[in-house]
Amino acid sequence: MPAPNLPFSLPEYARRQALVEARMAALGLDALFVEDPSNMAWLTGYDGWSFYVHQGVLVIPGEAPIWWGRRMDGFGALRTVWMEPDRILGYADDFVQATDRHPMQDLASHIRARGLAKARIGVEMENYYYSAKAHMTLVAELPEATLVDATALVNWQRTVKSDEEITFIRRAARISEKMVDGILERVEPGLPKNDLVAEIYADAIRGADGHWGDYAAIVPLLPSGPDASAAHLTWDGRPFAKGEATFFELAGCYRRYHAPFCRTVFLGKPPQALLDAEKALVEGLEMGLEAARPGNTAGDIARALYAALAKGGIERSGRCGYPIGLSYPPDWGERTVSIRTSDETVLQPGMTFHFMPGLWMTDWGLEITESILIREDGPAECLCNRPRKLFVKD
DSSP, X not given: OOOTTXXXXXXXXXXXXXXXXXXXXXXXXXXXXXXXXXXXXXHHOOOOSOTTSOOEEEEOTTSOXXXXXXXXHHHHHHHHOSSOGGGEEEEOGGGTTOSSOOHHHHHHHHHHHTTOTTOEEEEOXXXXXXXXXHHHHHHHHOTTSEEEEOTTHHHHHTSBOOHHHHHHHHHHHHHHHHHHHHHHHHOOTTOBHHHHHHHHHHHHHHOBTTBOOOOOSSOOBOOBGGXXXXXXXXXXXXXXXXXXXXXXXXXEEETTEEEEEEEEEEESOOOHHHHHHHHHHHHHHHHHHHHOOTTSXXXXXXXXXXXXXXXXXXXXXXXXXXXXSBOOTTOSBOSSOOOSXXXXXXXXXXXXXEEOOOEEOSSOEEOOOEEEEOOSSSSOEESSOSOOSEEEEO
């Protein structure tokens, strides 16, 4: 029997499998092995903190997926995946962090047992979890197979969200709003950063509107003053200080679905340069949202943003957004489309992005961002509903 608490309907999982199998057929793949835990969960429902060891899902066209991992984690698979128990395979603890053997030897034995020793098999070469040693071992164990780089094959099938998925992201957005509201209420000069982060986590995990909160794939980021020139600093025990801006980059999460949301708070009276940057950034966001329509491209969003920033005297280039949805640490992005001028991916209804035009200058930073949904027509919908501005507590 399938797991008792599946997040999605069986037809939803069938839809996902069909998308993946169609892409596999186009690439001439006989099988696909995915080790990315986000892709594993999307295909099967598997949800466990076990991605520090080798695990994955083997997709063979015409069959239900096979979950493969550490034997003790197979019990977690029994509790979370939609497949029957005979589609769950576990390897012994002797393989875990061993120097004389590797879990891929066990996986290869299952691949051979299914008549795929000479098959064309896709693997996720550019992935946080599929190591160089794993690939070398699989190549050695399957000398007659052809291993093909299938990086992001599953990720690309995730770009357009189903109605069920959008419901989850909306629930995550309500949690994001609650987290930002709590920050605005509590932050003040003298408050140690770690104390505020403790409250941020409490709001995140308690959830909102009757829906519990999951752990996010990235921890809260909240650098202040000159530290805010760096995009990815976390926190320490120092107190918030008057005369400094702090950006808060965070995401509510519900059943692994994220809604990233960033706002900046200034304690005291902000300098005019920061207020000018706020004005340009908000105008850029609004121009970008207007361009985020079906039929336009990811590049159109970036070009609209950068044109507005340039009018305000701010030069920015590079990436200013990415797809969001189901994710595990260390990243809540889906690693496919990038909102940047060079990306001409056509926007489709149901795509969800974190529109993230952060400004990181020499001695300050400013983040005002939106998680957005591409609608059937018209500009993108912002999934969170809080003022798009620099918040000032004077």
